[in-house]
Amino acid sequence: MSEWHKIFRNGPVLTYSPEEMRELGRQIGKILMPGEILGVVGELGAGKTHLTQGIMEGLGSSEAAASPTFSLVHEHADGRLPACHFDFYRLKDESELTGIGWEEYLDGETVLIVEWANLFPEALPEETSWLLLEHEGSCLRRVSLAPAE
Numbered sequence: 001m002s003e004w005h006k007i008f009r010n011g012p013v014l015t016y017s018p019e020e021m022r023e024l025g026r027q028i029g030k031i032l033m034p035g036e037i038l039g040v041v042g043e044l045g046a047g048k049t050h051l052t053q054g055i056m057e058g059l060g061s062s063e064a065a066a067s068p069t070f071s072l073v074h075e076h077a078d079g080r081l082p083a084c085h086f087d088f089y090r091l092k093d094e095s096e097l098t099g100i101g102w103e104e105y106l107d108g109e110t111v112l113i114v115e116w117a118n119l120f121p122e123a124l125p126e127e128t129s130w131l132l133l134e135h136e137g138s139c140l141r142r143v144s145l146a147p148a149e
Contacts, residue, residue, distance in 0.1 A: 042135075130147070
């Protein structure tokens with residue numbers, strides 16, 4: 001079990017604002033280890049990018065984490081660990097991952113955060129940690145550490 005999984009030892013975490021979602025991400029980012037892979041799943045507007053922004057802040061990255069929907073991947077090399085933020089939303093099929101060098105990112109050192117990872121779960125290694133973000137109201141979100149896809 002990864003150290004940050006303990007954040008969820010009592011079950012799902014509820015957040016009541018985008019800032020609380022970022023704070024949850026910061027807590028996770030501060031204790032991530034090299035090579036950890038997070039599959040982040042949730043509907044549009046569930047808070048995936050806010051969570052990722054917090055994770056990058058927790059890793060010490062000074063680069064703002066924006067949704068990489070159009071570029072597919074953003075690399076962040078200035079924190080305590082190298083990290084990459086992926087967005088699988090626009091991918092039509094798994095072969096497009098080859099075009100962005102997906103296999104090269106699975107180096108065991110780089111932290112990978114993958115939004116919409118559920119679209120291509122077979123592309124992620126078995127050790128991927130899955131975070132499920134669910135709408136519970138206008139601002140309320142439930143974040144769960146989910147079983148592997």
